[in-house]
Amino acid sequence: MQMQTLAEDLGVELFRRRGHRVELTEGGAILYDKAREVLRLWQKTVHQLEGLRLRLQGRLELGASTVPGDYLLPLRLCEFYRLHPDLEVRMQVAPSQEIVQQLAAGRLDLAVVGYKPEEAGLESEVLFRDELVxxxxxxxxxxxxxxxxxxxxxxxxxxxxxxxSATRQVLDNALEAKGINPSELKVVMELGSSRSLLEAAAQGLGLAVVSSLAAEDCIRQGRLVSKPVSGLDLRRDFWLVLTSAPRSPALAAFIEFLRRSDYLV
Structure with a gap:
């Protein structure tokens, strides 16, 4: 109802109904993009004002699996540090299972990984969504x-x-859901990071399955091409994982900062 009123006020058609679906028009797409820009500017302004109000100190020990650790969190960490320059921030990057073990052992304050841990004493929420290609x-x-x-x-x-690796687990689960044993893959090399897979694939050594986020730069440079897999569901979530331990003001502020970031679900 509000969208219809807005469209009437602007005198521009913003969406069309096709059966049960609603599609954005060209005008609607422009409005959507501009609204996202305004939201990002508002969020940045709020973060900056909070940085003036809160003089956070201490240390944050963070852990992340390779995709969020290499491709998403570094920029957010830089933004957060600029708001709170008195903080000391450390981030470990390793396969998801290793990061979860570190968190459960009390050596990390927070983790972002590619699966929902089932260990007792851990709390999880979806932070953002991804798809393998x-x-x-x-x-x-x-x-x-x-x-x-x-x-x-x-x-x-x-x-x-x-x-x-959560990337490997997602692929294994998708194959098993189709009744296929992952051992049927003709594996010629096992590698420890998305970046090493990207390089090996670019050298023509074989196919690889990686996060669409991890592949973006190589695809844009023309070094690789990405393809969807027909018949396999390769979507996955990345999870923010915390313990039930008391949270410092710095940790609470960083959690809220992540929840407000524009890549979240």
Missing amino acids: VIVSPDHDLASRKFITIEDLLGNPFLQRIRG
């Missing part, structure tokens, strides 16, 4: 395809993440 060299025979089939995935040399 197949990446191949532009010279690969499959590079011109619109999508990759499960048969393509099983029939070509495959570059795999090491055990303990």
Whole structure:
């Protein structure tokens, strides 16, 4: 109702109904993008004002799996540090299982990982959503395809993440949901990070499955192409994980900062 009133006030059609679906018009898309810019500016202003009010001190010990640790959290950490320069911040980056173990042992204040831990005493909430894609060299025979089939995935040399990686677990779960044993993959190499997978795939050593976020730069540079996998659900969540221990003012402020960030669900 409010959108309809806004459209009438502006004199521009903002959306169209197609059956049960609602689609943005060109005007609606412009308004949506501008509204996101205003929201980001407002959030940044609030963070800056809070930084003046709160003089946070102490140390934050953070942990993250490779995708959030390499591609998403560094920028947010820089923004947070500029607001609170008296803080000391440390972040470990490792496979999800290792980070969760560190958190459960009390060596970290907070973790961002690629699965929801089931350990007692841990609290989890979805922080942002991601999707895995197949990446191949532009010279690969499959590079011109619109999508990759499960048969393509099983029939070509495959570059795999090491055990303990949430990326690997998501792929394994998706294959098992289709009745396929992950051991049927023709694994030629197991590597410890998304970046190493990207480089090996760019060298034409095989197919790899990585986060779409991790692949963005290499795709933009033309070093890799990404393809969806037909018939496999490779969506996944990244989780903010905390213990039930009392939270310092610095930790509470950082948690709230993450929750307000513009990539959240």
